[in-house]
Amino acid sequence: MVVFDIDGVVRDVAGSYRRALADTVEQFTQGQYRPTMAEIDALKAEGCWNNDWKASEELVYRFCKAQNLERPTIDYSALVDFFQSRYRGQDFSGYIQNEPLLMTRAYLEQLTQANIAWGFFSGATRGSASYVLEHRLELESPVLVAMEDAPGKPDPTGLMATVETLREGQDSNLSLTVFYVGDTVADIQTVINARSQYPNINWIGVGVLPPHAQDSPEYAQKLKEVGAIATLNNVQDLTPELMQSFDHG
Structure with missing residues (x-):
């Protein structure tokens, strides 16, 4: 089987989940950082970031650490809601419809x-x-x-x-x-x-x-x-x- x-x-x-992930990181870094496809691939290659919501959160944390910024307190449910608003949209009207x-x-x-x-x-x-x-x-x-x-x-x-x-x-x-x-x-x-x-x-x-x-x-x-x-x-x-x-x- x-x-x-x-x-x-x-x-x-690439144009849906990955795009929504990049949108989410950009949103939660106040527009300071938008990960590239290569950067997302590098994170995924670590083998423990299969969940794109968690991956989005991790990239925000890593950006802040690289910039010597204080680790932000992220409302995870708000992050998930934002991601889903981009990916799924209302009644599957988001990026998902174009995969x-x-x-x-x-x-x-x-x-x-x-x-x-x-x-x-x-x-x-x-x-x-x-x-x-x-x-x-x-x-x-x-x-x-x-x-x-x-x-x-x-x-x-x-x-x-x-x-x-x-x-x-x-x-x-x-x-x-x-x-x-x-x-x-x-x-x-x-x-x-x-x-x-x-x-x-x-x-x-x-x-x-x-x-x-x-x-x-x-x-x-x-x-x-x-x-x-x-x-x-x-x-x-x-x-x-x-x-x-x-x-x-």
């Missing part, structure tokens, strides 16, 4: 025809994740574990919960290979942590380069250093045939 992250894998979030899709429904149907079960484990909110899966991709009640359902990555609890839902009714003693496809260090670290916590499953991490990072050898190298078996330019390059070669490689 294969489990997909959503942001940077199913949809391009380019990186996956098609036909690709998922190809996996189904190859007897490969699939689902989603994402740090996105359930509302945001459901919007892209059910409204944009027109999937009917896909298996999804979202932000509200499990601890944040790289904790593998949510990944395992997705797998357990996908294999309901199956013999749990049968050998199982699970691919997890993600675009960040935290995604791949989740696979590494799953191996130690759930050793009865063969876990394989596959990196996908988000569109804004496809010309960055450093980005791909970082994913491989953490443990990705490969880095692909598009999630749909992970064909059933390629999965089989990885599983038996």
